[in-house]
Structures are given as structure tokens and as C-alpha cells.
Amino acid sequence: MKVIKSAASLFKYLKKLKARGKSVGFVPTMGALHAGHLSLIRQARKENNIVAVSIFVNPAQFGPQEDFKNYPRPLPKDLALCRKEKVDFVFLPRPEDMYAEGFSTYISVEGLSETLCGKSRPGHFRGVATIVAKLLNIVQPDVIYLGQKDAQQAVIIKRMVRDLNIPVKVKIMPTLREINGLALSSRNAYLDKKERQDALVLSKALALAKILIQSGARDTARIIGSMRRLISKKKNAKIDYIAIVDTENLKPVKKISGNYLIALAVKIGKTRLIDNFQGRFSTQSESVPA
Amino acid sequence: MKVIKSAASLFKYLKKLKARGKSVGFVPTMGALHAGHLSLIRQARKENNIVAVSIFVNPAQFGPQEDFKNYPRPLPKDLALCRKEKVDFVFLPRPEDMYAEGFSTYISVEGLSETLCGKSRPGHFRGVATIVAKLLNIVQPDVIYLGQKDAQQAVIIKRMVRDLNIPVKVKIMPTLREINGLALSSRNAYLDKKERQDALVLSKALALAKILIQSGARDTARIIGSMRRLISKKKNAKIDYIAIVDTENLKPVKKISGNYLIALAVKIGKTRLIDNFQGRFSTQSESVPA
Numbered sequence: 001m002k003v004i005k006s007a008a009s010l011f012k013y014l015k016k017l018k019a020r021g022k023s024v025g026f027v028p029t030m031g032a033l034h035a036g037h038l039s040l041i042r043q044a045r046k047e048n049n050i051v052a053v054s055i056f057v058n059p060a061q062f063g064p065q066e067d068f069k070n071y072p073r074p075l076p077k078d079l080a081l082c083r084k085e086k087v088d089f090v091f092l093p094r095p096e097d098m099y100a101e102g103f104s105t106y107i108s109v110e111g112l113s114e115t116l117c118g119k120s121r122p123g124h125f126r127g128v129a130t131i132v133a134k135l136l137n138i139v140q141p142d143v144i145y146l147g148q149k150d151a152q153q154a155v156i157i158k159r160m161v162r163d164l165n166i167p168v169k170v171k172i173m174p175t176l177r178e179i180n181g182l183a184l185s186s187r188n189a190y191l192d193k194k195e196r197q198d199a200l201v202l203s204k205a206l207a208l209a210k211i212l213i214q215s216g217a218r219d220t221a222r223i224i225g226s227m228r229r230l231i232s233k234k235k236n237a238k239i240d241y242i243a244i245v246d247t248e249n250l251k252p253v254k255k256i257s258g259n260y261l262i263a264l265a266v267k268i269g270k271t272r273l274i275d276n277f278q279g280r281f282s283t284q285s286e287s288v289p290a
Numbered sequence: 291m292k293v294i295k296s297a298a299s300l301f302k303y304l305k306k307l308k309a310r311g312k313s314v315g316f317v318p319t320m321g322a323l324h325a326g327h328l329s330l331i332r333q334a335r336k337e338n339n340i341v342a343v344s345i346f347v348n349p350a351q352f353g354p355q356e357d358f359k360n361y362p363r364p365l366p367k368d369l370a371l372c373r374k375e376k377v378d379f380v381f382l383p384r385p386e387d388m389y390a391e392g393f394s395t396y397i398s399v400e401g402l403s404e405t406l407c408g409k410s411r412p413g414h415f416r417g418v419a420t421i422v423a424k425l426l427n428i429v430q431p432d433v434i435y436l437g438q439k440d441a442q443q444a445v446i447i448k449r450m451v452r453d454l455n456i457p458v459k460v461k462i463m464p465t466l467r468e469i470n471g472l473a474l475s476s477r478n479a480y481l482d483k484k485e486r487q488d489a490l491v492l493s494k495a496l497a498l499a500k501i502l503i504q505s506g507a508r509d510t511a512r513i514i515g516s517m518r519r520l521i522s523k524k525k526n527a528k529i530d531y532i533a534i535v536d537t538e539n540l541k542p543v544k545k546i547s548g549n550y551l552i553a554l555a556v557k558i559g560k561t562r563l564i565d566n567f568q569g570r571f572s573t574q575s576e577s578v579p580a
Contacts, residue, residue: 007455019311102539104401105419105453110394129395130454137455163395164420165297165427249392 002089022049026141031055032072032186036176040145054091061127202275220244240265292379312339316431321345322362322476326466330435344381351417492565510534530555
């Protein structure tokens with residue numbers, strides 16, 4: 001496994017591979033790899049000649065009051081995991097190379113970036129879109145793999161790739177969970193034992209919504225109200241948002257129909273966690289996928 | 291010469307060429323081709339296996355009160371010129387394909403886009419940066435050729451390419467002029483006979499600035515003042531701006547030194563024209579290039 005730190009040397013390495021017609025599958029990460037990341041890497045391994053992983057804690061997507069400094073960076077462990085998964089190369093750029101002096105170009109995906117997580121994290125998705133475009137230009141993969149856990153990010157990157165004609169296929173892979181339901185996240189590392197228990201309230205609220213919809217509930221305000229009541233029982237949980245939106249334009253829907261996304265962000269102590277559930281409701285079958 | 295209208299068919303065509311190791315030189319245009327465009331095409335022809343030209347009047351870079359509707363579109367003549375210059379393919383996208391329903395991704399080059407022409411054309415350079423990024427993703431050239439006539443655009447595209455790691459080389463070619471000094475522009479077609487005479491005031495003001503600097507003038511406010519007085523003598527000329535700025539960051543300079551750009555925009559009747567002169571002043575030689 002190669003560890004490549006500069007875009008220039010990566011460019012040379014890739015040129016040779018591309019000339020030999022090798023396909024490249026790419027998993028961009030901020031490190032602190034967990035089984036969710038590994039599932040993306042394994043999917044990339046299955047479908048491509050070359051698997052590329054980037055590890056870069058991107059300053060541009062953190063707000064001034066956020067956890068950029070404390071974000072976990074267990075690099076030796078991350079590299080060992082990549083090696084084990086037969087990753088071909090890890091791109092490990094230096095912040096000063098990614099944001100050179102006078103850096104001033106930003107990509108905004110308007111309409112999708114200001115809602116949900118964007119409300120309490122202004123500028124976050126601009127930072128995400130910009131770094132992903134940069135990484136795609138550097139790594140030039142055939143396929144990029146993203147997790148459904150970051151549902152809004154996935155919608156935004158798909159839209160950016162379409163709008164800017166970026167020649168890459170975007171694959172969104174399912175959220176991985178602990179047996180108790182907790183969605184895997186690098187930020188779970190911030191939680192103490194008690195908070196890990198409290199954090200189950202996110203997936204429980206989603207499970208409640210699912211049951212309500214299966215039982216015939218259609219009014220999203222009422223479903224959200226039930227979720228809110230469930231979460232409010234935990235003293236240590238502070239709701240940032242709960243929303244039921246269209247999966248493509250992320251606009252709130254009043255009645256459950258078509259493709260919908262139930263998304264929420266909740267602070268457990270000082271740790272902000274997110275989770276979501278994507279469903280499809282058809283009046284024919286009245287079925288809701290698990 | 292191929293005329294390709296969809297990004298998808300261009301993608302297939304390019305894949306074959308790239309597999310054979312062909313280099314691609316790209317000249318993006320809004321059509322209404324003049325000798326300035328042809329000089330870019332000839333340079334591309336000299337330096338690459340394949341020459342690509344795009345013709346697309348980009349709605350995103352026109353303001354609501356601007357000349358999008360009336361912008362000249364002499365397509366058969368443009369295609370004949372491309373054929374004569376041995377262009378390999380012309381990309382001629384449809385607006386509805388370039389800006390599909392729900393289009394919402396924009397690229398901003400901050401700090402460089404709000405000054406000079408950006409002041410009176412808000413959103414213009416956002417539209418330019420976005421379409422150029424799209425075209426670069428579609429055409430995937432090795433080199434893109436731009437004219438120095440649009441000096442601010444050239445600086446912005448260079449910065450975008452650097453900041454977003456777009457794998458392309460940017461070459462800026464000199465402004466072409468009529469014998470009387472008028473910079474070639476597709477918008478010159480709007481001028482009547484009298485206005486064509488009045489329009490010479492732009493290049494004359496630049497020539498005056500050059501002479502003043504050669505004679506020892508260093509104070510940019512005084513140089514701009516002299517240019518302003520010269521232009522004000524023409525009743526039909528309305529100054530939008532005259533500025534002397536750093537060639538990299540486009541910030542105003544007080545004293546002539548290093549690399550500087552003298553840029554101006556003047557309305558002649560209803561037609562807004564721009565011109566510029568890029569100079570280098572070194573205290574050693576005290577020389578100013580012609």
C-alpha cells in the first residue's frame with residue numbers, strides 16, 4: 001500500500017494506472033475509520049482494480065466553535081486498517097497544500113446546503129462540496145463511495161457531481177449500526193458509557209417513526225411530534241432538528257408519500273450526533289421498507 | 291470536424307482519444323468568433339493533437355439587464371471558421387442540458403470576483419467560473435486557452451484551477467487589436483460607425499498611461515486621473531471603472547511597481563467595452579514593456 005502525500009506525486013502515479021486502463025474506486029474519509037468506512041472500502045475493492053482512500057480532516061467544513069482540533073486522528077491504526085483491506089493507496093494531504101496561500105474558491109450547492117444540518121452548521125456543506133471536488137480532481141476515480149449515514153452530504157455531492165458534470169459515479173452505501181441500533185460514527189468516540197446509552201434515542205426515534213408509518217400515520221408533523229416526545233424524555237439529549245423531507249430536494253413534506261428522508265440531529269451532552277432513515281411509500285402497496 | 295451537442299456523446303468520443311494518448315487543447319467561446327478567438331485556436335492547434343472549441347452563450351454569466359438575448363450568434367459562420375482552422379470538434383451544448391432542472395451548484399472565486407467588472411456585473415464571474423469548470427469536466431483538456439482581453443476572467447480561472455486542483459494547464463494569449471488599437475471583441479458588432487471611432491478612447495487611455503509611466507509617473511491616482519480626463523472628452527463615453535491593480539490579487543496599487551494591470555470598462559453608447567494593459571515595473575531597469 002502506497003501512502004501519498006502530495007497531489008503532484010499522486011498525479012504521476014495515477015497517470016500510469018490510467019494509461020493501463022485501471023478503474024479507480026475512491027473512499028474519501030476524515031480518518032478515525034470504523035466498520036462503516038470499511039464497508040465502503042470493501043465495496044470499492046469488489047468493483048474496481050484500484051482502491052483509493054483519502055484521510056484528511058478538512059478544516060473548511062468545521063465551524064469556529066466545532067471540534068476540528070479534537071477530531072480523532074488515530075493515523076497508524078487507520079493505515080493498518082487500510083492495509084488489511086488491501087487498499088492500493090492512501091492520499092494523506094497536508095492542510096497547507098490543500099488550502100494554499102490565497103485560497104479563495106468555494107463550491108456552493110444552493111437550496112440543499114442551508115437546510116437540516118446546514119442550519120446549525122453554516123458553511124459546513126460549502127466546505128464539504130469544495131474538498132470533495134478537489135479530491136475528485138486529484139484522485140480522478142471512476143466511482144466515489146459515500147455513506148448514507150451522512151444523508152444530506154450524499155444528496156449534495158450527487159447534485160454537485162451532476163451539476164458540474166464531474167466524470168464520476170456516486171454510490172451511496174447503507175449506514176452501519178451497532179447491534180443496539182447506534183449508527184457508526186467517528187464522533188461516537190466522544191461519548192462516555194452513559195452517553196452511549198442515551199445516544200440510542202436517535203435510532204429509537206427513527207424506529208418509532210417507521211412503526212407509526214407502517215401503522216398508517218401520514219401526517220409528518222404528528223410523526224415528528226411523537227419522535228420529539230420520545231427524545232425529550234432523555235434529559236441529556238437536546239434536539240437540533242427532526243425533519244421529514246423529500247430525498248432529492250430536501251424540502252419538508254407534509255404527508256408521507258414517494259421517497260422521503262427522516263433525518264435528525266441530537267446533541268448528547270456535548271456531542272452532536274446525526275442519523276436518518278430513507279423510506280419509500282407507495283399508495284399501491286402501502287409498504288414501508290425495513 | 292465533429293459537431294457534438296451532448297456531454298454524453300462527447301464523453302464516449304473523448305474516451306477513445308484519451309486511450310490513444312492524444313492531447314487535447316481547448317478554446318471555450320461564446321461564439322461570434324473573431325481573430326482573437328482564432329489566435330487561441332491556432333495556438334491550440336500548434337500544441338496539441340486534438341483541438342476542441344466550445345460555443346455556448348452562457349446565460350449564468352449575464353445579468354437580467356444585460357445582452358444575453360441580443361448577443362450575436364452567427365453559428366454557420368463560426369462553424370466554417372472552426373473548420374478552416376482544422377478544429378477537431380466543436381462542443382455545442384443546449385442550455386437545458388447545461389442547466390438541467392434543479393441546477394443549483396455554483397463556484398465562487400472570492401475576493402477576485404467582486405472587484406473591477408464584478409462591481410457592475412454582480413454574479414458574472416460566478417457564472418463564468420461555474421461554466422468553465424463544467425466545460426473542463428466535460429472536455430477534459432490538457433490545456434485551456436484564454437484571451438488576455440478578459441484579464442479578470444483569466445486571473446479568476448487560473449485561481450479556480452489552482453484552488454480546485456483541476457488537472458489542466460491555463461494559457462493566456464495576448465489581446466488582438468485592430469490597426470487603430472481597438473481590442474477585438476464580439477461586442478464590437480454592436481457599435482455603429484461613429485461609436486467605433488469613440489471606442490478608440492479605451493486603447494488611447496491605456497497608451498496614455500503607458501507613456502506617463504515611461505516618463506516617470508508612479509502615482510496610480512494621478513495616472514488614472516489623466517486617463518479619466520482623456521475619456522471624459524468623449525461625450526458618448528461613460529466610464530464604468532478605471533483601475534490599476536496587482537495582477538494576482540487584483541487589489542488596487544498606489545504606486546506603480548512589480549506586476550500591475552491597468553484595466554478599464556467604458557460604455558460607448560449602450561455598449562460596455564473593456565480593455566487592459568499588463569505591465570511590469572522593475573526599479574532596476576525602470577523599463578516598461580510595450
